Amino acid sequence: MKSHKSQHIHHQSPLIHHQSPLNLHKSSPNFHKSLLSFLPILFLFLFFGCERVIDVDLNESDPEIVIEGNLSYNDGELEVIISKTSSYFSTAPSEKVENALVYLVDDEETLVNAKHIGQGIYKVEDYIIRSGVEYSLHVEAEGREFVAKSTLHAPVKLDSLSYEYQNSSRFFDGGYRILLYFSDPPGxxxxxxxxxxxxxxxxxxxxxxxxxxxxxxxxxxxQVRLRGQLFDKGDTATVQLLTIDKNTWRYFTTFREMANLNPGSPAPANPSSNFSNGALGYFSAWSADEKEIIIE
Incomplete structure (x- = not known):
């Protein structure tokens, strides 16, 4: 396989080990279901040996609004998903927020309304998105307004993809790991x-x-060695390199750190949202380059 002279990014890299992907052997919930706040756990205790249970206030806060907004340069599309956090003890799916007012504003203060598709999803399609522009996403729901801003940056070209075999271990079976290569724009x-x-x-x-x-x-x-799922012969891997802004990077970095906490660690705060007025979630304007490789 052709060698590449490049700076490596992988789990054991001493240079930026804090920025490397998570190991897959740690079980983790579905990504979208994880956009929930951490709520207190009920404590029950006995008082002086009595069998009477002392009621402790759960202090469960009112459900919070969760907004996932993606403005894709490649698709010319805005998609916003709005939901609510649920009780710590609830096993029901998160409640979707319907009939919200969602609109996008660009640097020229041009306003575009998003269409409500249903199931908490709102979209703007066939939208011309410009590099270097800061976009504002406005959401009005349940008597409150939430605003987030994100700047679109030009896509960075993916040079190539390759793969290497990962031997089996006590954590996972053997398989092929994907590597991607690109050149970072200087300055x-x-x-x-x-x-x-x-x-x-x-x-x-x-x-x-x-x-x-x-x-x-x-x-x-x-060079980025992907630490997610392994691939088998005959599989097709499609890789997108997204260029995002700093606020989006900060949100996903704090989200990842929270998800990677060891059991017994103190409950952290919520991920660093770029929405105002206490909404959870993020708004990200992004561009991407994409390549595909078949494992042979």
């Missing part, structure tokens, strides 16, 4: 996210979340 601060599709299906567990920046890598060739 600017860049933030990235990687999305991977396996045989057409998006790998969307927390362990598949890959975000990093170009700190100490400015202008260099970069």
């Amino acid at each position: 600017e601060e860049n933030f990235y996210r990687v999305k991977v599709h396996k045989n057409g299906e998006l790998l969307n567990e927390v362990g598949d979340l890959i975000v990093f920046d170009d700190n100490r890598l400015d202008g260099k060739g970069i």
